[in-house]
Amino acid sequence: MKNCLFCKIIKGEISSYKIYEDEKTVAFLDVNPISRGHTLVIPKKHAKNLFDISKEDLIAVSVTIKKVAQILKDKLGADGINVLQANEEIAGQSVFHIHFHITPRYKNDKIHLFPQKKYLKKDFEEILNEIKGP
Numbered sequence: 001m002k003n004c005l006f007c008k009i010i011k012g013e014i015s016s017y018k019i020y021e022d023e024k025t026v027a028f029l030d031v032n033p034i035s036r037g038h039t040l041v042i043p044k045k046h047a048k049n050l051f052d053i054s055k056e057d058l059i060a061v062s063v064t065i066k067k068v069a070q071i072l073k074d075k076l077g078a079d080g081i082n083v084l085q086a087n088e089e090i091a092g093q094s095v096f097h098i099h100f101h102i103t104p105r106y107k108n109d110k111i112h113l114f115p116q117k118k119y120l121k122k123d124f125e126e127i128l129n130e131i132k133g134p
Helices: 005-011 055-076 121-132
Strands: 018-021 025-029 039-043 080-084 100-105
Touching: 005 025, 005 039, 018 055, 025 055, 039 055, 055 080, 055 100
Parallel strands: none
Antiparallel strands: 018 025, 025 039, 039 100, 080 100
16 A cells, blocks of 8 residues: 555555564564564555455454463563454554554553453343344
8 A cells, every 4th residue: 555654664665573484474573662672563555444455454464462472471581462453443554554553561561451341241141132032
């Protein structure tokens, strides 16, 4: 895609700090990291988001995510890993080329990704009815 930031990184028009690359995917350090080693994994073929990516490219990206997560855990001594992916602006997607955030987690890093909301039984039932309904 002509004006896509990540497509320009793939083409080498914009520099990046690549940590992994194969024929279908690339992984590079995020320029606005939330933790040490925060990495983005993207397919080389442009797709806007999860709704647009091909099954083949999604599988390739998934394999790369696993490899990169293991590299970050082993090489940086991460205590855990978060994998996050956003679809559409309302969900926080700011670059419209599908990408997965691989975020190494360290003890006492004070990052809180999952605020908790308590559902009542009726809430679960209502949601389930909407999903399974006509």
